[in-house]
Amino acid sequence: MTSHPANVPDKPALEGLEDKWMAVWDDAGTYKFSRDGQTRASIFSIDTPPPTASGSLHVGHVFSYTHTDVMARYQRMCGKEVFYPMGWDDNGLPTERRVQNYYGVRCDPSLPYEAGFTPPFEGGDNKSTKAADQVPISRRNFIELCEKLTVEDEKQFEALWRTLGLSVDWSQTYRTIGSDSIRSSQLAFVRNIERGEAYQAMAPTLWDVTFRTAVAQAELEDKDMPGAYHRLAFHRSGGDDIFIETTRPELLAACVALVAHPDDDRYKPLFGSHVTTPIFGVEVPILAHHLAQPDKGSGIAMICTFGDVTDVIWWRELDLPNRAIIGFDGRILGDAPEVITSDAGQAAFAEIAGKTIFSAKEAMVAMLRESGEMEGDPTPITHPVKFFEKGDKPLEIVSTRQWYVINGARDEKLRAQMLEFGKELTWHPDFMRVRYENWVGGLAGDWLISRQRFFGVPIPVWYPLDADGNPVFDQPLVAADGQLPVDPSSDVPEGYTEEQRGTPNGFVGEVDVMDTWATSSLTPQLAGGWERDAELWNLVWPFDL
Template sequence: MGPQVPEKPSLDGLEDKWIERWEADGAYRFDRTRQRGDVYSIDTPPPTVSGRLHIGHVCSYTHTDTVARYQRMRGKAVFYPMGWDDNGLNVERRAQLHYGVYVDTRLHYDPDFQPPDPVPRKPVPVSRPNFVELCAQLTVELEKEYRELWTRISLSVDWSYLYRTIGPDVTRISQLAFLRLLGRDQVYRVEAPTLWDIDFRSAIAQAELEDREIPGAYHRLRFHKLDGGDVQIETTRPELVPACVALVAHPDDERYQPLFGTEVITPLFGVKVPVLAHELADPEKGAGIAMICTFGDTTDVTWWRELGLTVRNVMGHDGRLREVEWGELEWQSTDPGKAREAYAELQGKTSAQAQKRIVELLDESGDLVGEPRAITHPVKFWENGTRPLEIVTNRQWFIRFPPKDVLLRHGEELRWHPDFMKIRYQNWVEGLTGDWNITRQRFFGVPFPVWYPIDDE
């Protein structure tokens, strides 16, 4: 007698049955014995474990899975691992919101700490070790949900190669790699101007940047010549006048050639700064002569480095103008009292607040020429940030990039699909302006295996 056909066919348990069968049979297991030419390797960036999954994730990973299945049908041994990107800014932000906490580095570890329930409107302070534990706990919970969903939709990944971007093994590998680079003099530490996200209090690498068009305004300001008269410049960041270290114009610009090698005095703060020449100055931009501040943008960094200028940094890591001592060291002024009085109106304010106030002060002093001219211009943001990046000085670790011609030569050794990705890579290499900043001022991540002496410095 043949098998009985049920009166009401049911799908109950069908998914679980086949999920278990495929796992038991090793249907998607990578065959390490196959020759290299028979291997199709998929290096899918691991999803960031910082929130709930949605239909967009399913759609995106289904694309890759379709390719994996097609290559298996062609007889390839498909290397298709899965991992979790579970450290850094995004996870910390998720943990802060999920548990209603923030880090207070002055607090000591509390082995009995429990996050508040329900989550309070006002976050409660926790120690760094407690916060790291909460981040780790949250990632474990979210990773379980991620794997359940990927399994439920039958992504054909080899789960035996599951990896995480944080944990004892990864931390050890990363730290050993760092020490190896240090021994080869391929990594170095420096107090350097750094692109800084003021909300997440962390340095941002060039690969994490994006330009966004935002409204702004050109302000025309008067700088005063020592022998009388003035020089007019235009800037979108008048709040950085106290950080001005020079004026710069193109060496072929006849309008400003007589000024090269002379000094002018900054408005409000009375600082003598040199007038210099540099090829990056654009005669067609603004007044054709620019204010170099430390630091308003990445061009300022280039000018500062190549012209050997001093650092006069006013922007704090919290995005507010920090306290400075006019009349001391790099804060010399022809009138320190007046400089202190003007700066007192700006100290402690955000960039936007300080800009509004200094425009009023410049107008009152007669150093603002005409009305601000509204523009829209590109400004650098962290790709996941909500406010423009600032440039601050900080202790940072950098990995030395190989020369650009070496990177471009390696690009020529690859076959690119589609072809335009090769052009994108070449443009990325040509756009590199410095070494790779690997420092992140975060709590949940891989720590540098470095100890610093506690002394007067």
């Protein structure tokens, strides 16, 4: 017979242990960071990637944070004062989609704010719903619902982390959409502008011509539509014509290159050479890219700005010029691209200017037949075409003004500096260092940070309006440090009044928000008090992990 001590049960129960010890740890401040009497050498600081607080947690979350917690506990045992905060990544598209489905709403910035708005329901199943079934509400109402839902999600996230026993200092939490985070993100962008690292340029945007709105990737759906391949001849000096097959002959004036697969023996000898476009006589290069499909059409494609999403990828990765010819109304613009200089080319463009896509295609095909530069009749096909989920016309890709931040893609000195920074880190495992170096080496374009979304960090600029009420984009009114954080859609630039918004000689606010990585890439600054708490920043920067 075996006896047990009186305080040891026959069958130990685990229920309630988490709550018991969480309370003990909180009361004792077991994991609480204290800066008193500390120096940078006595502190081990940890920057954790903030999880996206827009749904349910799963075992992958647990796995990815466990090894960080092991490091935190080890450093405490070694006598270090551990700075181990936790953040919540709560802005951006995942949150917007969750709010749309949870409350049955969608954002329409043209609508006025409705005080005391009650959503049609709460507790959607987080599955995709049709926008047509969602109630349109103002941007401010929509953001309020985003705030409400993310706060609840973050409570659930924190409760689970606490149950797991993560040794986080829960007094050191932050939100990527909190006012301090918005200020830090906007301040970093203002500094980018001051150093000449941020600039504006025209960039492609998925656009619904019916609703006159930019469309996010999550709002797309493919529909099989009839089309036709048109076989067109591009002319090579001193050589045979190069034939391409395209479903978008109306975009010939927007052609910026031909592209074939780098392993396609038919076109290898032509890479780096040039051809001239039919009808318009514009010289364009022949380039190589792995997305070209040797078994599709003639194996060599026309890159236009912009016929489809692949055109956008080629344009960005091959660093090509932008010669967009489609306007926001879905019609061909009135002015030809500057590279069309011949009288014949100008006259040909005038034939399609102002026409709808359908009519422009008909006119272009007629001109190609007359010139003899289209071989045979069009070949009918059925292919997937992208639509806005509530739209009834195919999406177009138009050029809109966007903000960029330089990242080394076009600056060898900056690229080399980024690689040197990478060498200053100790990577675990080491192959992640190689991945980082390959990523830096593969950068082909600067960082496009403008996003046509709603729940995010506003780009902190306004634009003056001239006497005719047109925005003067090359003279942005940048928010002063003391104004931050700001929302240009509701706040006013220095020297102006709200009555001048949208009026001649007044101003208009930037409506785009920043890419979520413009905040998430600053997590050491957000957690460490950069430009907010100098003492803390000097104690924890640079972060150890």
